[in-house]
Every structure is written in structure tokens, then in C-alpha cells.
Amino acid sequence: MTVDVLIKGGTIIDGSGTNPGYTGDVAVSEGRIIEIGGRISSAATHVIDADGALVVPGFIDFHTHYDGQFIWDDQLDPSFSHGVTTVVAGNCGVGFAPADEKHRGRLIELMEGVEDIPGIVLDEGLDWSWRSFPEYLDRIDGKAFTMDVGVQLAHAPLRVFVMGERGLHHENATAEDISEMASLVEQAMLAGALGVSAGRVLEHKSVAGAHVPGTFAEQEELVAIAAAMGRHGTGTFQIIPLGAVGSAQDRGASVRSRREEHRRIEDLARASGRPVTYLLQQFPSDPTDWKAMLSYTAESTAAGLRIRPQTSARGIGMLSMLDGHHIFRFRPSYLEIAHLPRAQRAAAMRETDRRAAILAEEDSAAAMAKDPTGSELVRTTRGRVGSTFRLDMPLDYEPGPDKRLDAIARAQGVTPQEVLYDHLSAAQGEGITASFFLNYGDNSLDAVYEMMRNPLVANGLGDGGAHMRMMCDASMPTFTLSFWGRDRSRGPRIPLESLVHKLTRDGARLYGLTDRGLVAEGMRADLNVIDFQSLGLETPVMTHDLPSGGGRILQGARGYLATLVDGVVTRRHDAATGAKPGRLIRATAVRG
Structure with missing residues (x-):
């Protein structure tokens, strides 16, 4: 008998999370x-x-925002470069289906504001050859990809489709509205949606400053949607709950608010009978809030509800780099040289007079008006310069307090802005800094370690296809294995068997993908062969390969000897083979 592919002599870590690694052929x-x-x-x-390499299941990234990218792209980087073989889009309550023509612009504004996908990119990249959610799935089903793709029905476009301007203006849904939404959810589930998503986070706004439709929806509306999702015995409900409020000095209000928020999540799980996954992060305003939320989830799980928080494997925030986002980009003396190649721009920034001018200037109002999203990023990060970290090479995603710009500034007798300026403009302009908004409240990843070690917590928040000018967290699978399994120096590491399980079988089971995520006979042949000692991240770089020449940060990886999707080799020695075996996953096709 001749087989299609024979993987010889690898250390098999099967994704179960319980079986130790062993040497074998596949x-x-x-x-x-x-x-x-x-x-x-x-x-x-x-x-x-x-020989000497790891053989593991293909990685499942169930928290992405490729909803638009599915239409114009079949490679799906950055996820493709990091061993991902299945992605799920339609998260956080935002998406592009269902959609009437008159509301398309509003949906683009939402995605641009919430997920930092430039509107001009979406304007050119989307062909809008659908109106209903099933038609959107059919549009994707006509394509081949480097990996399998699945989609959840997002609450915001659903609400606007049913309620029109009333939904955009956050009016309460009527009984008729709720009934129609529930009917469309059932229609989406029958068509193969992998679930439903919603968001209640107040910080999420459109590029025009409007809150996402559904942010203030009454619980009755969300419960009805969850019940409709669960009526066919499939689907996962993903939600962003309200974050921690107050501070350590207002602990009582925070506890009351979050307990109530978790009860809302419990209602969704109870109504649907299906898994509910919510975002769990460490908030700087209340660094121990995550422990309370986890305790509530543990109580609910003991009572039979299926609730799974998901977190990121590293701090969540924003990268600053000369070719990407930085706080000097709208200052007049910088705008004069912004067209120059990076190395020449860095040299010009080091000129004494220009350096003094840029540091002293206010932002150009006219330039900021042309880039509302970029302007908001500048406003957000300008006040956080002191708490920003210098990332030294090789990139250290757990920098100590001595790498904070305010600490460096005190040691040098200068301002944090000067430290940032000199770091970005040094040498060829390759300097990078990170401002962590979440999951780094103690200037370490100790809280993330505790969350990741908890079996209730799933690893998510890769956000592939989103925040493309701020970060590249779709590189998370490579980071998770290399950092937590090998490189961490400031605290304990995590066994590879547990990490592989989190990246594979755990996510597959959360989304009902029973045919993948495990190296076992009869399972789908989605696999990674990894040179673990060489596994690592490349330096993030800004590229301009999106529709309309839009820019995005990409971060490559090294150490992937091979990636297989459906038994076909899609990557070999960290390079694409050109194969596109991936297809749309419809829930009814993979669930029992």
C-alpha cells in the first residue's frame, strides 16, 4: 500500500493534553x-x-476577524504563517452579514472602528454579492483557502438588518424584532454557522464614534438569540462582557457589576444549552477581577452550564514602530519626511533641529482629520508613553519594569517622549515599543500564566485580520509554544502537552469540530511538523498588500518544517507551497 504522506520519526504530541509525547510515524x-x-x-x-521534530495537530484559531479578508484573499496571513489550519470569524458581534445595501457603509464604519480594518480597504475588497447570512456563506463556499474557515453570525449586522435605523440608534427591540432576529439565527444555523457572537464592551465604537449596535441590547433580546442558536443542537455563543469598573478603591461596585455580568452569561448558556465563551482579561483598573470571574465560571460549570472564558497568551495592546503607528506621525516636521524610506527617515529624525521641532510640535489637525482611526490611536497612546515598554531584540514580550520608558527616562534625566523618539529613530529605524492595555497589570505575565493553567480557560484572541496597524496577535500560536514552552525566564513555563492541547483539541471541541485537533487514526490530517528548537517569531514589519494599498503589520515565523491541511502540504520549511485545500466549514457537516 502506498500512502499519500508519511511523517517519519517525529515526537508526537497528540493534542489530548493527557498523553505524553512519544516517538512514531504518521x-x-x-x-x-x-x-x-x-x-x-x-x-x-x-x-x-x-527526526528531532514535533508532530502536532494543526492549530485552531477560533477568534479571528477575517470576515472581509475571506472575500479578497485565499492565503489568510498572518494566521497561515503560524501553523493555523482552521479559523473562525464573525467574533465580537461585528461582521458583514446579513446586510441591506443602505447599511453597508455603517457596517464598514463599525469594523474600521472596532477592529481597525481601514475603511478604504473594505470599500475596495468587499463585493457585497450577498444580502442574507446564508448567501454570505455561499460566497465563501465558492473559494479555496490555505486552511479551513468557519463563520459565526454577528449580532450587530443582524440587529441593523432587522431594525434599521432603530438598531443603529440603540432603541429597544420589540417582540416582533426579537422574533425576526431569532428566525434569522435559526436560518443561519441551518446554513452552517458555527455560532453567534455579541459584544457589550463600551470601548468598542465605529470610526464615527457610535457604539456598536447591540451594546445596550436588553437581556431578553440576547437570550432569545441564544435560544434560537441552540434549537438545532449546534453552535457556540461568543460574547464580550462589560469590563471591570471602578478601581481597587471601588471594589464593591466592581464586584457587583461583574457578578451581574456573569449572570447574563449564565442566562445565555442556560437558554441555548450550548457552550458560551467570553473574553477574560486582566484589567489594570482591577488586576484581580479575573479571579472573581473565574470563580463564578467554576460555580456555573459545577452546576452543569457550559461556560468557557478565553484569554490571550500575552499582553494585549499596541506596537509602535516607525513604519506603523507612533505618536509623532502627525507632527508637521515629521510629515515633511514621512515619504522617505525608513532608514532615511530615521536619519532625518536624528538631525538636531528636526528632533527638537518634532518633540515640541502639536499634531497637524488637517493630517489627523484625514485619518480618524490613526488619530484615535495617537490620542490613546500619547497619554500612555510612560507605561510603554521598549521591546529589545529578540523580541521580549515579557519586559521587566526597567524596560518601561518612564523608568528609562528617569535614569537618563529626560522625558519618556524623548526616550521613545530616540528608540524609534535609532540605527535603521527598526525600534519597536509595546503599550499593553490588558493582561499586563503587574508588569509581568504571571496572571496570564494562572489563567492559561486553568482548564476552564481557552486560548483565544489571536484577532487575525483585525487591528492590523496596531499589532499582529495572529502570531500567537508560535509565541505560545516557543515562549511558554521554552523561553520564559521570569516565571514558570507550561508543559508542551498542555500548550498543544490548548491550541488544538480544546478549541476544536469548544466549537464542535469533532474531526480535528487530535493526532489519532481516523482524524482529519491537519498537522504541523515543528523544529521546536528553532521555532520563533520574526520581527514585525509593515506591509502594503491590502486592497487600495492598505498597510498591515505582519509577523513571520521560523521552525515550521511542514503544515498539512486535509492531508495536503500547504507549507514546507516556512514557505507556502501554493496548495489551497481549505474550504468553508458548515456546522452541520462536522457535528454529530
Whole structure:
């Protein structure tokens, strides 16, 4: 017998989270794993030598925003470069279906404001060849990708589709509105939606400054949607709850608010009978809030509800770099040289007179008006310069307090803005800084470690396709394995078996993808072969490969000897093969 692919001599970490790694061969035919053994003698069309390497399931990234990118792109970077073989979009309550023509512009404004996807990119990239959610799925189903893709129905476009201007203006839904929304949810689930998403976070606004439709929806509306999702026995409900309020001095108000928020999540799980996953982060205003939320979830789980918080494997925030976002970009003396290549721009910034001018100037109001999203980023980060961290090479995503710009400024007798300026403009202009808004409240990842070690917490928030001018958190799978499994120096690490489980089987089961996420006979052959000692992240770079020449930060990886999707090799030695075996996942096709 000749098999399609034979992976020989690798250390198999199967994704179960319980079985220790072991050495063996893996045989693949017709998209399935057909045999696992110490030595398989079958002839093979393709042989991959995995001696000294890890063989693990393909990574499942269930928190992405590729809703628009699905239409114009079939490669799906940055996720594709990081061993991801399945992505789920339609998160956080924002998306592009269902959509009437008159509301398309508003949906683009929402995605631009909430997820930092430039409106001009969406204007050019979306063909709007759909109106209903099933038609949107059909549009995606006509394409081939480097990985499998799935979509959730987002609450904001659903609400606007049913309620029109009333939904945009946050009016309460009538009984008729709720009934129609529930009917459309059932229609979406029958068409193959992987679930429903919603958001209640006040910080999420459109580029025009409007809150996301559904932010203030009454609980009756969300419960009805959750119940409709669950009527067919499929689907996962994803929600962003309200964040912690107050501070340590107002602990009582924070506890009351968050307890009530968790009860809302419990209502959704109870009404749907399905898993509910909510975003769990460490808030700087209340650094221990996450512990309370986890305790509420543990109580609910003991009572039989299926609730899974999800968190990020590192601090959540914003990168500043000369070719991307930085607080000097709208200052007149910088605008004079903004067109120059990066190295020449850095040299010009180091000129004594220009340096003094840029540091002293106010932002150009005219320039800011042309880029509302960029302007908001500047306003957000300008007041956080002191708490921003210098990221030294190789990139250290757990920088100590001595790397904060205010600490460096005190040591040098200068201002934090001067430290930032000199770091960005040094040498060839490759300097990078990070401002962590969440999950870094103690200037460390200790809280993240505790969350990740909790079996209730899922690893999510890669945000592929979103925040593309701020960060590249879609590189999270590579970071998770290399940092938590090998490189962390400021605290304990996490066993590889647990990390692989979090990246594979755990996420697959959360979204009902029962055919993947495990190296076992009969399972779908979505696999990664990884040189673990070489595994690592490349330096983030700004590219301009989006529709209309839009820019985005990409962060490559090294150490992936091979990635297989449906038994087809899509990457070999960190380079694309050109294969596109990925297709749309419809829930009814993969769930029992």
C-alpha cells in the first residue's frame, strides 16, 4: 500500500493534553490519518523526515476577524504563517452579514472602528454579492483557502438588518424584532454557522464614534438569540462582557457589576444549552477581577452550564514602530519626511533641529482629520508613553519594569517622549515599543500564566485580520509554544502537552469540530511538523498588500518544517507551497 504522506520519526504530541509525547510515524491518505506507529513501512508519495521534530495537530484559531479578508484573499496571513489550519470569524458581534445595501457603509464604519480594518480597504475588497447570512456563506463556499474557515453570525449586522435605523440608534427591540432576529439565527444555523457572537464592551465604537449596535441590547433580546442558536443542537455563543469598573478603591461596585455580568452569561448558556465563551482579561483598573470571574465560571460549570472564558497568551495592546503607528506621525516636521524610506527617515529624525521641532510640535489637525482611526490611536497612546515598554531584540514580550520608558527616562534625566523618539529613530529605524492595555497589570505575565493553567480557560484572541496597524496577535500560536514552552525566564513555563492541547483539541471541541485537533487514526490530517528548537517569531514589519494599498503589520515565523491541511502540504520549511485545500466549514457537516 502506498500512502499519500508519511511523517517519519517525529515526537508526537497528540493534542489530548493527557498523553505524553512519544516517538512514531504518521501515515496520511485521502485527508485522514490512517496509521500511527513506531515504524511504518508503507511506501509514500511524500515523505517528511521529522527526526528531532514535533508532530502536532494543526492549530485552531477560533477568534479571528477575517470576515472581509475571506472575500479578497485565499492565503489568510498572518494566521497561515503560524501553523493555523482552521479559523473562525464573525467574533465580537461585528461582521458583514446579513446586510441591506443602505447599511453597508455603517457596517464598514463599525469594523474600521472596532477592529481597525481601514475603511478604504473594505470599500475596495468587499463585493457585497450577498444580502442574507446564508448567501454570505455561499460566497465563501465558492473559494479555496490555505486552511479551513468557519463563520459565526454577528449580532450587530443582524440587529441593523432587522431594525434599521432603530438598531443603529440603540432603541429597544420589540417582540416582533426579537422574533425576526431569532428566525434569522435559526436560518443561519441551518446554513452552517458555527455560532453567534455579541459584544457589550463600551470601548468598542465605529470610526464615527457610535457604539456598536447591540451594546445596550436588553437581556431578553440576547437570550432569545441564544435560544434560537441552540434549537438545532449546534453552535457556540461568543460574547464580550462589560469590563471591570471602578478601581481597587471601588471594589464593591466592581464586584457587583461583574457578578451581574456573569449572570447574563449564565442566562445565555442556560437558554441555548450550548457552550458560551467570553473574553477574560486582566484589567489594570482591577488586576484581580479575573479571579472573581473565574470563580463564578467554576460555580456555573459545577452546576452543569457550559461556560468557557478565553484569554490571550500575552499582553494585549499596541506596537509602535516607525513604519506603523507612533505618536509623532502627525507632527508637521515629521510629515515633511514621512515619504522617505525608513532608514532615511530615521536619519532625518536624528538631525538636531528636526528632533527638537518634532518633540515640541502639536499634531497637524488637517493630517489627523484625514485619518480618524490613526488619530484615535495617537490620542490613546500619547497619554500612555510612560507605561510603554521598549521591546529589545529578540523580541521580549515579557519586559521587566526597567524596560518601561518612564523608568528609562528617569535614569537618563529626560522625558519618556524623548526616550521613545530616540528608540524609534535609532540605527535603521527598526525600534519597536509595546503599550499593553490588558493582561499586563503587574508588569509581568504571571496572571496570564494562572489563567492559561486553568482548564476552564481557552486560548483565544489571536484577532487575525483585525487591528492590523496596531499589532499582529495572529502570531500567537508560535509565541505560545516557543515562549511558554521554552523561553520564559521570569516565571514558570507550561508543559508542551498542555500548550498543544490548548491550541488544538480544546478549541476544536469548544466549537464542535469533532474531526480535528487530535493526532489519532481516523482524524482529519491537519498537522504541523515543528523544529521546536528553532521555532520563533520574526520581527514585525509593515506591509502594503491590502486592497487600495492598505498597510498591515505582519509577523513571520521560523521552525515550521511542514503544515498539512486535509492531508495536503500547504507549507514546507516556512514557505507556502501554493496548495489551497481549505474550504468553508458548515456546522452541520462536522457535528454529530
